[in-house]
Amino acid sequence: MTTIVEHEVGKARTRKEDARLITGQTNWTDNITLPGQAHVAFLRSPYAHARITSVDVSAARQASGVIAAFSGADFAGEQGSLPCAWPVTEDIVMPDHPPMAVDTVRYAGEIVAAVVARDRYAAADALESIDVSYEPLEPVLDMEAALEPGSPKVHEAGNKSFTWTFANGDLEAAFRDAPVVLERTYRQQRLIPSAMEPRAVVCAPVGDEYTMWSATQIPHVLRVMLAVVTGIGEQNLRVIAPDVGGGFGSKLQVTAEEVLALLLARKLGRPVKWTESRSEGNVAVHHGRDQIQRIRVAASADGQLRGLDVDLLADMGAYLMLVTPGIPLLGAFMYNAIYKMDAYRFNCTGVFTTKTPTDAYRGAGRPEATFAIERIMDDLAAHLGVDPLELRERNWIRHEEFPYTTIAGLTYDSGNYEAATAQARSLFHYDDLRKEQSERNAAGSPVRLGIGVSTYTEMCGLAPSRILGSLAYGAGGWEHASVRVLPTGKVEVVTGSSAHGQGHETAWSQIVADELGVPFEDVRVLHGDTQVSPKGMDTYGSRSLTVGGTAVVKACGKVREKARAVAAAMLEVSPDDLEWADGRWSVRGDPEQGKTIGEIAFATFAAHNMPEGVEPSLDSDATYDPDNFSFPHGTHLCAAEVDTETGAVKIRSYVAVDDVGVVVNPLIVDGQVHGGIAQGIGQALYEEAAYDSSGNLVTATLADYLIPSAADLPAFTIARTTTPSTGNPLGVKGVGEAGTIASTPAVVNAIVDALRPLGVSDVPMPCTPQRVWRAIQEASPASGPASGPASGSEGAAR
Amino acid sequence: MKITVNIDGVRYEDDVEPRLLLVHYLRERAGRTGTPIGCDTTNCGACTVLMNGVSVKSCSVLTVQADGAEITTIQGLADGELHPLQRAFHEEHALQCGYCTPGMIMAAVDLLRDNPHPTEEQVRDGLEGNLCRCTGYQNIVRAVMRAAGDGEHAQAATGERAGVSA
Numbered sequence: 001m002t003t004i005v006e007h008e009v010g011k012a013r014t015r016k017e018d019a020r021l022i023t024g025q026t027n028w029t030d031n032i033t034l035p036g037q038a039h040v041a042f043l044r045s046p047y048a049h050a051r052i053t054s055v056d057v058s059a060a061r062q063a064s065g066v067i068a069a070f071s072g073a074d075f076a077g078e079q080g081s082l083p084c085a086w087p088v089t090e091d092i093v094m095p096d097h098p099p100m101a102v103d104t105v106r107y108a109g110e111i112v113a114a115v116v117a118r119d120r121y122a123a124a125d126a127l128e129s130i131d132v133s134y135e136p137l138e139p140v141l142d143m144e145a146a147l148e149p150g151s152p153k154v155h156e157a158g159n160k161s162f163t164w165t166f167a168n169g170d171l172e173a174a175f176r177d178a179p180v181v182l183e184r185t186y187r188q189q190r191l192i193p194s195a196m197e198p199r200a201v202v203c204a205p206v207g208d209e210y211t212m213w214s215a216t217q218i219p220h221v222l223r224v225m226l227a228v229v230t231g232i233g234e235q236n237l238r239v240i241a242p243d244v245g246g247g248f249g250s251k252l253q254v255t256a257e258e259v260l261a262l263l264l265a266r267k268l269g270r271p272v273k274w275t276e277s278r279s280e281g282n283v284a285v286h287h288g289r290d291q292i293q294r295i296r297v298a299a300s301a302d303g304q305l306r307g308l309d310v311d312l313l314a315d316m317g318a319y320l321m322l323v324t325p326g327i328p329l330l331g332a333f334m335y336n337a338i339y340k341m342d343a344y345r346f347n348c349t350g351v352f353t354t355k356t357p358t359d360a361y362r363g364a365g366r367p368e369a370t371f372a373i374e375r376i377m378d379d380l381a382a383h384l385g386v387d388p389l390e391l392r393e394r395n396w397i398r399h400e401e402f403p404y405t406t407i408a409g410l411t412y413d414s415g416n417y418e419a420a421t422a423q424a425r426s427l428f429h430y431d432d433l434r435k436e437q438s439e440r441n442a443a444g445s446p447v448r449l450g451i452g453v454s455t456y457t458e459m460c461g462l463a464p465s466r467i468l469g470s471l472a473y474g475a476g477g478w479e480h481a482s483v484r485v486l487p488t489g490k491v492e493v494v495t496g497s498s499a500h501g502q503g504h505e506t507a508w509s510q511i512v513a514d515e516l517g518v519p520f521e522d523v524r525v526l527h528g529d530t531q532v533s534p535k536g537m538d539t540y541g542s543r544s545l546t547v548g549g550t551a552v553v554k555a556c557g558k559v560r561e562k563a564r565a566v567a568a569a570m571l572e573v574s575p576d577d578l579e580w581a582d583g584r585w586s587v588r589g590d591p592e593q594g595k596t597i598g599e600i601a602f603a604t605f606a607a608h609n610m611p612e613g614v615e616p617s618l619d620s621d622a623t624y625d626p627d628n629f630s631f632p633h634g635t636h637l638c639a640a641e642v643d644t645e646t647g648a649v650k651i652r653s654y655v656a657v658d659d660v661g662v663v664v665n666p667l668i669v670d671g672q673v674h675g676g677i678a679q680g681i682g683q684a685l686y687e688e689a690a691y692d693s694s695g696n697l698v699t700a701t702l703a704d705y706l707i708p709s710a711a712d713l714p715a716f717t718i719a720r721t722t723t724p725s726t727g728n729p730l731g732v733k734g735v736g737e738a739g740t741i742a743s744t745p746a747v748v749n750a751i752v753d754a755l756r757p758l759g760v761s762d763v764p765m766p767c768t769p770q771r772v773w774r775a776i777q778e779a780s781p782a783s784g785p786a787s788g789p790a791s792g793s794e795g796a797a798r
Numbered sequence: 799m800k801i802t803v804n805i806d807g808v809r810y811e812d813d814v815e816p817r818l819l820l821v822h823y824l825r826e827r828a829g830r831t832g833t834p835i836g837c838d839t840t841n842c843g844a845c846t847v848l849m850n851g852v853s854v855k856s857c858s859v860l861t862v863q864a865d866g867a868e869i870t871t872i873q874g875l876a877d878g879e880l881h882p883l884q885r886a887f888h889e890e891h892a893l894q895c896g897y898c899t900p901g902m903i904m905a906a907v908d909l910l911r912d913n914p915h916p917t918e919e920q921v922r923d924g925l926e927g928n929l930c931r932c933t934g935y936q937n938i939v940r941a942v943m944r945a946a947g948d949g950e951h952a953q954a955a956t957g958e959r960a961g962v963s964a
Contacts, residue, residue: 021896024832245897278837501895678934702841
């Protein structure tokens with residue numbers, strides 16, 4: 001029998017998930033209504049920093065439809081402290097973080113009281129009758145000022161949480177007598193992740209058991225942490241992440257609202273539900289980025305990097321959330337990027353301010369690092385009069401040098417920066433655009449053209465547990481999978497990786513189809529419920545496919561081996577005489593004699609003829625802990641037109657060539673790249689969580705916090721090179737964060753490149769028309785904007 | 799106040815508070831949870847439905863304003879088989895988490911009713927009131943162009959998928 005088996009891995013399969021999503025049958029947490037369910041509303045502090053002198057909820061308790069109302073004092077004995085799992089140094093200051101403030105509030109938006117009512121309208125109404133007296137304290141809003149001796153204190157122990165340092169090589173020697181030293185300070189503005197689905201929690205008590213549905217990325221981690229925080233036995237907690245509408249890191253959290261929902265359900269003995277509004281979420285969901293980056297490079301006269309020195313201030317906000325202190329450290333290993341150098345030093349101080357806490361946001365530390373190094377590489381190129389791609393080529397690790405251990409101590413297993421760059425250059429028509437740029441500059445055009453380069457890499461597949469341990473992270477980085485072949489030959493795959501838009505159900509089905517020789521349609525992927533999928537480390541850090549996918553491959557391998565023993569009994573041959581070919585076990589040399597997984601599954605179910613010592617089940621589990629990270633890379637090129645008279649920036653073309661290793665589903669990978677680029681462009685041009693001088697977030701709605709719309713973005717040209725990862729059997733690297741990491745510096749580099757002839761060397765993000773215009777004015781205060789014929793149409797505004 | 803409203807072909811007679819938002823009525827009273835809520839300032843468009851055939855953000859309509867109206871939600875769009883836009887969103891991978899999708903599709907229905915053969919720019923402008931955080935809109939634009947009956951044009955107009963090499 002000859003069958004041509006078409007591989008599923010690599011196919012652009014449309015997604016299994018879509019059927020429910022395009023018809024409105026989705027199971028969002030906010031869709032859940034349980035019998036007797038009450039609604040929770042939280043009262044939040046309007047002050048950035050204040051002492052609470054009294055909270056009176058008595059009037060709220062009397063309000064129509066209200067079941068109960070509580071202040072922080074009511075929970076003081078049982079609410080514990082929200083967890084931080086990443087104490088990055090031994091002397092880190094990790095302040096107590098009560099889910100509901102008891103005596104002090106440290107950011108505007110912190111919870112001070114809760115109402116439980118019959119419906120959401122009644123709960124919201126009753127909040128207005130709660131009387132809270134505050135004694136306002138000085139807000140702490142500026143990281144540098146916060147570290148001054150006289151600064152008001154966010155916490156008793158002061159405003160510094162930690163200083164973490166990494167150093168390798170002789171930095172002093174690298175900088176001593178270096179022909180070129182450049183120093184820059186970049187500002188990573190504060191961002192709001194803005195997943196489209198606001199957070200929601202439903203918690204139902206049954207006796208002493210609790211089920212929580214939450215819009216979370218991390219049902220497994222959440223279950224462990226809820227047990228630790230509340231003292232409720234882990235065995236009595238079930239956490240379900242139903243359909244989750246995006247996360248981008250914002251749902252990689254153990255939140256005050258989740259803990260309080262559990263405590264309220266316990267107190268009241270009935271199901272409770274809380275759903276945030278967007279404006280509530282913008283102050284209460286953790287923010288991302290917010291760093292001041294001082295970066296120095298030393299180079300030889302021809303631009304060879306010698307040393308790199310990075311000094312960071314990272315805003316923790318008011319408290320340390322789940323992995324807050326570790327986020328800038330994920331960048332520590334990425335500032336050196338794809339470049340070779342002799343010495344590197346990284347120093348990061350975590351600072352408390354009276355703002356919403358920060359934590360993971362798509363890329364988490366790596367976009368910040370990539371931005372700083374790619375910005376300064378462009379500046380170095382300009383300083384030396386070298387083409388920025390040429391400068392990178394002089395410094396990058398050549399493809400024949402892999403595996404390569406970097407100055408930051410990571411071993412990059414594979415890569416081909418030459419190939420990705422060559423392809424990007426060609427798709428972008430790099431030389432033609434450079435020519436047009438020169439012509440516009442020579443003509444003094446009011447609409448300048450800039451070309452931005454970003455040759456990024458990132459560390460993905462979080463993470464080898466031993467490395468996490470060495471960085472003082474409180475958990476491991478493995479992932480779990482179970483594969484069950486059902487009697488009829490259909491397959492259930494249980495993954496510990498909890499999807500929220502990534503398409504696991506489709507991609508995992510493709511992997512299993514290949515591994516077990518079953519049709520794609522016959523595979524069902526289960527995830528996101530600790531009762532169904534009891535073990536897992538969840539989804540973040542572009543880890544699902546590299547770590548979770550590998551666990552699936554390993555579990556399939558075990559199933560296959562077991563199937564071999566059963567097939568041998570069925571065919572009355574020795575297992576050694578069988579080979580796995582074309583998706584079935586067949587007799588070597590006699591391929592007509594063979595059994596498919598489906599046939600073997602039914603024989604196992606019937607169990608009439610099981611070989612000695614083989615249990616009658618065709619399923620297996622695997623837990624995979626990676627040895628190394630994976631290192632996707634790529635070259636992104638952005639052409640931006642900048643109107644020097646209005647400051648408006650228009651992205652004219654954008655080319656991304658990414659190398660994410662082997663691609664399981666090109667449709668899904670393309671989508672991740674598109675969305676990632678869009679988010680990075682959002683940071684470059686539009687987004688900023690801005691505070692007023694009293695510490696109030698002034699971008700609390702989507703009318704003020706501008707995430708890009710379809711009209712704001714161009715169409716992207718994307719392509720791939722494929723250099724398989726050597727670290728996992730699939731050869732995959734991860735793609736969830738690549739676009740976001742690469743695109744922000746590509747866009748800002750393009751803007752600065754356009755304006756460099758006018759004396760501009762930096763534009764702070766987001767590069768709004770006003771900021772671009774101001775940068776031009778400040779660079780050339782005497783001559784004003786570039787002279788030349790006025791242009792009515794070329795530089796379209798946003 | 800008493801209202802009568804037809805939702806996805808079913809007639810509802812109800813007594814509602816004047817302040818009740820249509821989206822809350824749809825979700826919590828009529829059980830039509832296919833229409834989600836993404837913001838509270840009418841910016842995101844996730845809750846877009848058709849009211850008498852015209853797209854509205856149901857968070858900015860009071861239920862009493864819908865008295866006598868015909869409402870079509872994402873759950874009432876397929877007529878035995880998927881609507882061409884639903885099919886196109888699936889085929890072009892125009893959704894990831896899917897939270898914006900119901901609103902995006904309903905807004906696109908209205909867009910194509912208005913302009914059956916839009917250019918890429920007209921699609922982008924037409925969907926400006928619907929935010930998506932996952933897709934970068936590229937495949938959404940492709941899907942709308944495809945549903946408009948011009949698939950090849952969609953590919954050409956909305957960026958390239960270049961080949962794989964190395």
